[in-house]
Amino acid sequence: MTIKSRFLLSTTGILLLTCFFSWLSIRVLAEDLVESWVERYAEKQARYDKARTLLPLIQEINLSKEFAELDSLKAWAEQPNNESLKQQAFIDAEEFRMRFAEKSYFIALKKNERYYFSDDDASGKFYRYTLESSKESDAWFYQIMEHNLDLHLNVNPDVELGVIKLWSDVLIRQGDEILGVVGTGLDLSDFLDQMVEKQDVYSAIVFTNYEGAIQLYQQKELINYSSLTKNAEGKKLIFQLLDNEESKERLKQALKSAKNRPNKIEMTRVDKDGTHQLASVIYIPEIDWLQVNFIDIGRFLPLSEFSSLFVVFFVSLVVALIIFYVLLSLIVTKPLAELDLSIRQLGKNRYRVPQLSYFAGTEIKRLVSHYEKMSTSLLEYQHQLEEKVKERTAELNRLSILDPLTELYNRRGFEMYMKEYLASWQKDQKSFGLINVDVNEFKLINDRLGHAAGDFVLQKIASYLLSVVDEKGVVARWGGDEFLILVRDKQEQDRISERLRSDKVLHEIDFNGDRVSVQFSIGNAFIQDQDTLESLLHRADKAMYAVKFNRQ
Numbered sequence: 378m379t380i381k382s383r384f385l386l387s388t389t390g391i392l393l394l395t396c397f398f399s400w401l402s403i404r405v406l407a408e409d410l411v412e413s414w415v416e417r418y419a420e421k422q423a424r425y426d427k428a429r430t431l432l433p434l435i436q437e438i439n440l441s442k443e444f445a446e447l448d449s450l451k452a453w454a455e456q457p458n459n460e461s462l463k464q465q466a467f468i469d470a471e472e473f474r475m476r477f478a479e480k481s482y483f484i485a486l487k488k489n490e491r492y493y494f495s496d497d498d499a500s501g502k503f504y505r506y507t508l509e510s511s512k513e514s515d516a517w518f519y520q521i522m523e524h525n526l527d528l529h530l531n532v533n534p535d536v537e538l539g540v541i542k543l544w545s546d547v548l549i550r551q552g553d554e555i556l557g558v559v560g561t562g563l564d565l566s567d568f569l570d571q572m573v574e575k576q577d578v579y580s581a582i583v584f585t586n587y588e589g590a591i592q593l594y595q596q597k598e599l600i601n602y603s604s605l606t607k608n609a610e611g612k613k614l615i616f617q618l619l620d621n622e623e624s625k626e627r628l629k630q631a632l633k634s635a636k637n638r639p640n641k642i643e644m645t646r647v648d649k650d651g652t653h654q655l656a657s658v659i660y661i662p663e664i665d666w667l668q669v670n671f672i673d674i675g676r677f678l679p680l681s682e683f684s685s686l687f688v689v690f691f692v693s694l695v696v697a698l699i700i701f702y703v704l705l706s707l708i709v710t711k712p713l714a715e716l717d718l719s720i721r722q723l724g725k726n727r728y729r730v731p732q733l734s735y736f737a738g739t740e741i742k743r744l745v746s747h748y749e750k751m752s753t754s755l756l757e758y759q760h761q762l763e764e765k766v767k768e769r770t771a772e773l774n775r776l777s778i779l780d781p782l783t784e785l786y787n788r789r790g791f792e793m794y795m796k797e798y799l800a801s802w803q804k805d806q807k808s809f810g811l812i813n814v815d816v817n818e819f820k821l822i823n824d825r826l827g828h829a830a831g832d833f834v835l836q837k838i839a840s841y842l843l844s845v846v847d848e849k850g851v852v853a854r855w856g857g858d859e860f861l862i863l864v865r866d867k868q869e870q871d872r873i874s875e876r877l878r879s880d881k882v883l884h885e886i887d888f889n890g891d892r893v894s895v896q897f898s899i900g901n902a903f904i905q906d907q908d909t910l911e912s913l914l915h916r917a918d919k920a921m922y923a924v925k926f927n928r929q
């Protein structure tokens with residue numbers, strides 16, 4: 378696999394892995410970030426809601442508490458049948474009434490079990506009805522007193538007015554003695570409208586009692602009326618708003634912890650309406666309720682907001698890799714390809730200088746420089762070697778056709794030579810002839826003076842024959858003491874033969890003081906039509922033997 382492919386494969390792998398882990402880390406980071414923002418937001422929202430939403434309610438409660446402290450009211454509550462006390466209490470209560478938001482109040486006395494109510498309606502009576510412990514609709518009165526609840530908020534329908542009211546019920550006390558319950562009511566619809574108005578788009582507020590029974594919620598149908606008197610099964614609980622048991626359990630724990638730490642925020646994650654939500658719970662001791670804010674984390678700050686961050690990261694990563702790839706190509710792969718091309722050319726005995734760009738890596742430049750030196754000397758050495766081989770081959774060729782002792786053509790060389798002559802005879806009728814020269818009784822020289830003397834004599838004979846033939850022919854050592862001379866015309870053949878027969882120059886050779894006598898037997902043959910090399914040689918041989926035979 379090439380560096381480029383490897384690099385592409387591995388970088389693609391790295392890119393995918395990096396993207397995957399970046400996406401994971403961005404997601405985790407975003408979730409953490411969103412969660413911590415939402416937590417901070419939830420805390421602020423809970424405190425804000427408590428302050429703003431409940432302000433009118435708390436005001437009414439405080440007024441109810443103040444109302445319950447009216448001396449005239451207490452005095453009347455102790456003696457409900459005393460008309461003058463009743464009158465005084467009524468005057469004071471009527472004066473106080475104007476301070477209540479809805480300009481109405483109720484007084485329920487323990488001793489005469491009567492329920493009094495006053496509002497702007499001039500025709501309305503002060504006394505409304507007599508409470509009965511056996512009536513379910515009056516149970517609140519008896520329960521509040523029985524449980525000694527100094528303050529109780531109650532969401533209950535006002536049968537007479539036909540509206541649902543949020544009642545602030547406060548005990549009238551004289552020391553430890555409970556004299557009755559007083560308070561005021563706020564129209565629940567108005568109150569809820571106000572609450573929704575002030576509510577943030579991201580959150581939903583629910584007010585519950587300590588059990589989780591819903592007291593205030595945008596959806597009126599989910600409000601649990603008469604929480605105090607209703608038995609557990611019939612109650613509408615906040616947990617019903619959640620999607621699963623795990624969430625319900627978590628919220629229960631949060632309610633419990635919040636109840637133990639008034640005004641401190643408890644946070645927990647829950648699943649509501651098919652989304653992950655953060656529930657912040659705060660206990661409000663002033664009203665003995667718990668306020669729960671649900672915040673949809675996804676809506677508050679969707680994770681998709683972070684996708685652009687991921688896209689920017691991905692694009693910059695791709696761009697960085699492309700730049701890296703181009704640089705790698707300029708610095709490494711292109712110079713390597715140049716080097717590779719040059720090496721392949723070198724294999725064909727051609728030298729090509731690698732063309733390196735300015736960007737090529739220093740290491741590669743150094744490598745190429747070493748390669749250049751190495752390839753130059755390699756080519757030089759190869760050239761020298763080839764020259765030597767040529768020389769040696771020429772020398773071997775020469776030696777293969779020459780006789781080492783006399784340096785005349787040997788049999789092989791002379792045969793080649795004669796074939797050429799034969800061919801030109803056959804083609805152009807260029808005639809030639811052969812002189813066969815054999816030394817007489819050469820063996821005796823060897824025997825008498827030794828082989829070295831024989832060699833010496835053979836060399837002498839060779840140079841003698843060369844001098845006689847000169848440029849008129851070619852001399853060869855046919856074997857042992859036998860020589861062949863090729864001449865180009867008949868006259869020269871006769872002339873040389875005659876000279877060899879008559880010449881006395883070589884008859885006496887001096888070898889280390891010993892005189893050696895040399896004589897030749899000579900046979901001639903001149904080329905004729907239909908001659909082959911064998912037939913010509915045979916005739917020359919035969920002629921020479923005829924002479925030798927006649928000599929003996």
Ligand SMILES: Nc1nc2c(ncn2[C@@H]2O[C@H](COP(=O)(O)OP(=O)(O)OP(=O)(O)O)[C@@H](O)[C@H]2O)c(=O)[nH]1
Binds near residue numbers: 782815
């Ligand atoms: N010193 C030496 N002797 C050689 C060489 N080649 C052949 N001889 C010898 O030459 C002799 C040739 O002997 P023969 O063929 O009997 O020829 P000859 O003694 O001249 O006898 P005739 O030809 O009958 O006159 C042999 O004894 C060979 O050993 C050589 O290169 N050097």
